[in-house]
Amino acid sequence: MGFFKLSARDALLMVIFAAAVLLAPIWLKPFGAAYPDLLQKFAIFGLFAIGFNILFGLTGYLSFGHAAFLGIGSYTAVWSFKLLSMNVIPAVIFGTLTAGLLAVLIGFVSLRRTGIYFSILTLAFAQMCYNLAYSVLTPITNGETGLRVLRDDPMVLDRAVGVIQEGSPIGDFFGWQMQGFPAFYFCAAMLIIGFYVSLRIFRSPFGLKLRAIKSNQTRMRYTGFNTRPYLLLAFVISGMYAGMAGTLMVVTDPLAGAERMQWTASGEVVLMTILGGVGTLLGPILGAVLIKYFENIFSAFNTDVLHDVFSFMPDWLENFFVTIVHPFVGEGWHLTLGTLFMVIVIFLPGGLVEGFNRLFQRRKKKASSEAAGSRVATGGEKQATAEN
Amino acid sequence: MTKTTITRRGVLKSSAALGLAGAAPMIFVRKAQAFVNDPGDAGSVTLGFNVPQTGAYADEGADELRAYQLAVKHLNGEGDGGMLNTMQPSNLKGNGILGKKVEFTTGDTQTKSDAARASAKRMIEKDGAIMITGGSSSGVAIAVQSLCQEAGVIFMAGLTHSNDTTGKDRRKYGFRHFFNTEMSGAALGPVLESSFGNDRTAYHLTADYTWGWSQEGSIKKYTEALGWQTNAAVRTPLGAGDFSQYITPVLNSGADVLVLNHYGKDMVNSLTQAVQFGLRDKQVNGKDFQIVVPLFSRLMAQGAGENIKGIYGSTNWNWSLQDAGSQAFVKSFGAEYGNPPSQAAHTCYVQTLLYANAVETAGTFDPCGVIEALEGFKFDGMGNGPTEYRAADHQCFKDVLVVQGKENPASQFDLLEVVQVTPRAQVEYSPTMEGYEGDLGTCAA
Numbered sequence: 069m070g071f072f073k074l075s076a077r078d079a080l081l082m083v084i085f086a087a088a089v090l091l092a093p094i095w096l097k098p099f100g101a102a103y104p105d106l107l108q109k110f111a112i113f114g115l116f117a118i119g120f121n122i123l124f125g126l127t128g129y130l131s132f133g134h135a136a137f138l139g140i141g142s143y144t145a146v147w148s149f150k151l152l153s154m155n156v157i158p159a160v161i162f163g164t165l166t167a168g169l170l171a172v173l174i175g176f177v178s179l180r181r182t183g184i185y186f187s188i189l190t191l192a193f194a195q196m197c198y199n200l201a202y203s204v205l206t207p208i209t210n211g212e213t214g215l216r217v218l219r220d221d222p223m224v225l226d227r228a229v230g231v232i233q234e235g236s237p238i239g240d241f242f243g244w245q246m247q248g249f250p251a252f253y254f255c256a257a258m259l260i261i262g263f264y265v266s267l268r269i270f271r272s273p274f275g276l277k278l279r280a281i282k283s284n285q286t287r288m289r290y291t292g293f294n295t296r297p298y299l300l301l302a303f304v305i306s307g308m309y310a311g312m313a314g315t316l317m318v319v320t321d322p323l324a325g326a327e328r329m330q331w332t333a334s335g336e337v338v339l340m341t342i343l344g345g346v347g348t349l350l351g352p353i354l355g356a357v358l359i360k361y362f363e364n365i366f367s368a369f370n371t372d373v374l375h376d377v378f379s380f381m382p383d384w385l386e387n388f389f390v391t392i393v394h395p396f397v398g399e400g401w402h403l404t405l406g407t408l409f410m411v412i413v414i415f416l417p418g419g420l421v422e423g424f425n426r427l428f429q430r431r432k433k434k435a436s437s438e439a440a441g442s443r444v445a446t447g448g449e450k451q452a453t454a455e456n
Numbered sequence: 457m458t459k460t461t462i463t464r465r466g467v468l469k470s471s472a473a474l475g476l477a478g479a480a481p482m483i484f485v486r487k488a489q490a491f492v493n494d495p496g497d498a499g500s501v502t503l504g505f506n507v508p509q510t511g512a513y514a515d516e517g518a519d520e521l522r523a524y525q526l527a528v529k530h531l532n533g534e535g536d537g538g539m540l541n542t543m544q545p546s547n548l549k550g551n552g553i554l555g556k557k558v559e560f561t562t563g564d565t566q567t568k569s570d571a572a573r574a575s576a577k578r579m580i581e582k583d584g585a586i587m588i589t590g591g592s593s594s595g596v597a598i599a600v601q602s603l604c605q606e607a608g609v610i611f612m613a614g615l616t617h618s619n620d621t622t623g624k625d626r627r628k629y630g631f632r633h634f635f636n637t638e639m640s641g642a643a644l645g646p647v648l649e650s651s652f653g654n655d656r657t658a659y660h661l662t663a664d665y666t667w668g669w670s671q672e673g674s675i676k677k678y679t680e681a682l683g684w685q686t687n688a689a690v691r692t693p694l695g696a697g698d699f700s701q702y703i704t705p706v707l708n709s710g711a712d713v714l715v716l717n718h719y720g721k722d723m724v725n726s727l728t729q730a731v732q733f734g735l736r737d738k739q740v741n742g743k744d745f746q747i748v749v750p751l752f753s754r755l756m757a758q759g760a761g762e763n764i765k766g767i768y769g770s771t772n773w774n775w776s777l778q779d780a781g782s783q784a785f786v787k788s789f790g791a792e793y794g795n796p797p798s799q800a801a802h803t804c805y806v807q808t809l810l811y812a813n814a815v816e817t818a819g820t821f822d823p824c825g826v827i828e829a830l831e832g833f834k835f836d837g838m839g840n841g842p843t844e845y846r847a848a849d850h851q852c853f854k855d856v857l858v859v860q861g862k863e864n865p866a867s868q869f870d871l872l873e874v875v876q877v878t879p880r881a882q883v884e885y886s887p888t889m890e891g892y893e894g895d896l897g898t899c900a901a
Contacts, residue, residue: 105577212665212694213595214569325569370562399509
């Protein structure tokens with residue numbers, strides 16, 4: 069089997085990852101996160117962050133405009149629904165491809181600069197896309213109101229075959245309605261494929277070249293190596309991931325709004341990646357899950373919920389704790405997220421993954437020192453791989 | 457490095473196993489239910505309050521949430537009962553809904569369709585909300601309403617003023633108590649004519665989304681019928697903050713009336729800046745320059761301070777009304793929170809009671825029964841006089857208030873003066889009027 073081409077370690081990682089994703093509805097239940105909408109968001113933003121990490125994690129190029137690809141993927145998918153068919157396959161294909169095309173354009177111009185100038189260029193392009201979607205392109209994007217699929221849209225393929233859904237249009241995967249858990253499993257499948265591709269890129273010579281660009285691009289150039297095609301390819305791949313994430317947002321909920329392209333959305337994926345661990349395989353997904361969890365669960369805590377939580381305390385203490393905690397939940401969830409982000413950047417620059425690695429290493433050290441007794445480890449200890 | 461060989465058969469087997477394992481939880485989720493989130497024998501029932509807690513409409517959202525909490529109290533028989541005592545006809549008993557204690561879950565719409573739908577989905581899928589209500593933007597209301605239609609959950613719209621909510625985007629599961637821009641236009645027209653005459657040139661600044669477009673259209677329709685000209689209609693982004701770049705061109709446009717199709721903090725900012733730019737002290741075409749804010753609320757008036765004096769607008773409800781329903785509501789809201797309720801709070805409070813009453817009438821939480829009970833429901837004592845939920849488009853029809861910013865307010869809340877109560881007959885329109893036709897769809901069960 070040439071197809072899987074994975075080392076034993078990676079194959080194991082892949083299987084564990086797939087199992088964890090597919091079983092998420094069970095093991096996330098105790099956290100109150102096992103409902104379809106949030107699970108879909110985990111998968112979609114996980115995919116977005118994986119793609120972002122291929123650019124940022126491997127090449128070190130920090131794009132501040134990835135929301136543009138997310139947005140264009142969404143809009144293309146809605147148009148594919150409107151014009152062609154409610155089947156999600158054309159939507160996914162076209163959404164990903166258009167995002168790729170846009171990435172070629174933006175990447176070609178932006179990659180002429182590095183560092184902060186690159187970031188600013190991508191940010192500028194994304195804001196341009198956002199403002200276009202918001203104003204000039206209103207006939208295509210329906211502006212602030214958002215683009216929706218209507219019952220009387222052409223849907224030529226569906227009409228040609230004679231399958232037109234009753235009621236509100238819902239994405240369709242050969243008879244499976246893309247709602248609730250089926251939609252989650254569709255997204256989950258895409259996430260697993262996306263993770264596999266990212267794993268292969270990380271392990272490939274191409275990935276190595278990208279890392280070399282990150283560590284010293286000037287030296288690469290002096291050795292006569294043209295870095296730009298590789299950078300552009302990484303940028304486009306990363307843009308296509310974002311486009312696919314945007315498409316999946318539409319697949320699970322056939323609606324696209326311009327706010328998906330706003331700089332805050334671009335910033336969010338940067339946060340996710342840094343929070344989880346830049347340049348690691350699993351980090352971005354962890355970051356995405358954490359942020360979406362905060363956004364959906366923490367933001368729903370109101371004072372009543374808090375009173376319930378602290379109800380085991382005496383009244384005065386209960387009120388005291390509710391007053392203290394209240395600003396950090398509900399509409400104040402950003403405050404908690406900000407604090408967490410600061411703590412992680414200061415103490416764990418490698419993100420959550422670094423935290424796990426340190427824990428893991430400490431335990432390993434403890435175990436090995438107990439086993440080896442007085443024998444001194446002489447540097448033969450293998451570093452836990454930087455990747456996971 | 458060792459390579460594991462993965463056979464095709466092995467992959468098939470393991471993926472089948474994974475698939476099965478993945479499908480397992482679905483068995484637990486799909487309970488035998490007659491309808492979505494059937495409370496069954498549970499002792500309580502959950503309502504979903506989806507309001508903007510951040511963004512341009514956050515003030516309205518906060519007031520909506522206060523009203524909802526008050527409504528829940530009253531439904532559960534706590535407090536003084538508020539409008540439960542004045543509503544007619546009413547089947548509410550003050551012991552919850554159908555004997556079940558009312559609980560609620562809240563969420564932040566952020567005045568964004570995406571966030572609002574995500575939040576509503578969370579309430580339906582995770583918290584088991586039987587009804588979703590709230591919101592302060594028509595874009596959000598329309599997005600959430602169609603979501604609720606798909607999910608099979610009743611949506612009682614909060615503050616939404618665009619015609620489309622019950623016009624071309626009307627839905628079987630969606631109900632709106634608030635009035636719309638068509639009614640605002642019909643009510644404001646005669647007042648504008650008697651105050652400013654028939655020879656005027658208007659300049660519109662419009663919030664660039666469904667509500668702004670709708671209001672701009674309605675005001676144009678009714679002012680142009682008076683003989684007014686429309687000089688220009690400029691679209692401004694929602695939540696722009698600074699409107700000076702849009703207001704400067706008004707000065708030299710030759711227009712003598714500025715129509716601000718803005719709401720919430722946007723309106724506070726644009727009105728304040730328009731006044732600072734000296735628009736109101738100007739003379740154009742030999743006439744005093746005028747500003748009109750077609751949708752007015754007391755919260756906005758409070759934000760805009762001095763600047764609203766003398767400015768005309770329309771409103772769904774105002775706390776200074778003297779009928780028994782309004783007074784009961786203002787009294788219990790004031791006792792609870794120390795300030796009078798806004799129109800957003802009023803409509804949300806009323807919607808919650810109307811929903812609860814419809815459930816009591818139908819004797820079931822089944823949305824199809826509730827819809828039937830609400831369609832064509834006529835009621836009184838809720839602050840707007842005799843009101844009807846029209847069956848054809850799920851829009852409430854009632855009198856509309858034309859208000860003016862008070863010149864000498866008696867208190868910090870006494871900011872709007874009711875100039876005219878426009879009777880229902882004058883603002884009523886046909887559900888199949890051009891531009892308003894829509895398809896309700898059906899009730900799923």
